Amino acid sequence: MKPQYIRFLLAILPLGMAGCSKSSAAPAAVAQAPTGVRAVVPQPKLDAEIMLATGTVYSQKEATLSAQTGGVLTHMAVNVGERVKKGQLLAQIDLKNATIALAQANAAKEAADAAFDGAQMDAERTRKLASTGSVPNATLEKAEIGLRQAAAQVGQAAAALQNAQKVRSDTAIKAPFDGVIISRSKNVGDFISSGTAVFTLVDTEALEVRVQVPEAVVDSIPMGGVLRGTLSASGGAFEAKVSSIGATVDMASRTVSLIADVLPTPGGLPVRPGALIQLELNAKEGAKLAGLFLPAQAVNAEGQEGFVWVVQEGKAARRQVAIRKVTPGIVRVESGIEPEMLIVADASLRLKDGELLHVIQ
Secondary structure, eight states: OOHHHHHHHHHHHHHHHHHHHHHTSOOOOOOOOOEEEOEEOOEEEEOGGGOEEEEEEEESOEEEEEOSSOEEEEEEOOOTTOEEOTTOEEEEEOOHHHHHHHHHHHHHHHHHHHHHHHHHHHHHHHHHHHHTTSSOHHHHHHHHHHHHHHHHHHHHHHHHHHHHHHHHHTTEEEOSSSEEEEEEOOOTTOEEOTTOEEEEEEOSSSEEEEEEEEHHHHTTSOTTOEEEEEETTTOOEEEEEEEEEOSSOOTTTOEEEEEEEEOOOGGGOOOOTTOEEEEEOOOSTTOOEEEEEEEGGGOEEETTEEEEEEEETTEEEEEEEEEEEEETTEEEEEESOOTTOOEESOTTSOOOTTOBEEEOO
16 A cells, blocks of 8 residues: 555544544433413402301200119110100109109108107197296207207108119119100019110201311301201202301311201201211301402312412412412412412422423313
8 A cells, every 4th residue: 555545544544533433422402391280370369159058967965875773674665766745754763663762752751740740749838838837848858869869860761762763763764855765774573773865856947067167267157147058969958047157266177066957948958967067167257358368279288388389470479378278279478479370280290499390271
């Protein structure tokens, strides 16, 4: 090979290597596409009429009826599901021993009365004789003491008679109010002790609903106001009058207890104890809840603290917020955002500060 040709190859070799190096370099970085998000604007007012609270129906009167004395059940007058009236006999415990005890107490009372009458007449005679000096004062004192003893025995016998009457009365289990028997735990022939539960009685007419109302809403509900409710199972409507609003706020849930009496429903719609209901939390007439309201999904929160993603100049900006729960789906933002801000509707998205966003309508 000629020396001139070798020199030519050596001269172009670096150029060829440089060309290979350029062709194998990584391509230039591609710009990241904006993340598509849905966004909402905070609402400045919220109609209280659209807010619902879930609660339960309770009877205002429910009682476990127990035996007041021991003995064998000899008669059961009602079954589960029966409606009973106040004072109605529900069950009878064997009253033979109680009847005998009552007869003895009556006899003892009569004997005490007779002894008192005798002591009283003796004391009167002795007083007359003592006034003429026919008997010594000691005899009069003895007669007076005998009269007081007789009077004490009358009182003792009267108390014993009253106790015997109560024992006999306690052998009968009676309804303390109108209601429905919802359970029965004993049968005829069972021996029961004093205090043994036999029936559960519920008044199904006097009902109330109990709900937990968000702290942010409770001040808009008037005491004595009539609220609309819906039975969760059937969808039937009813009304309830507010009878109690709690004086304290539950620190865990930030709610206040509210109780409302169920009003009679047209057509006799059955509202039963234990039923789940939804209660509309009406505001006072013409009033609306003011503040900045967001869907709960737009806030990543734990308790009353959290954050939202704000769409700011086409980028994500994280903002710390303080909130209060209004309903399961709505929160009121106490601080951290402004009314005109555009908030990402789903706070669970994994965004970063400064990330490009595209708002999807």
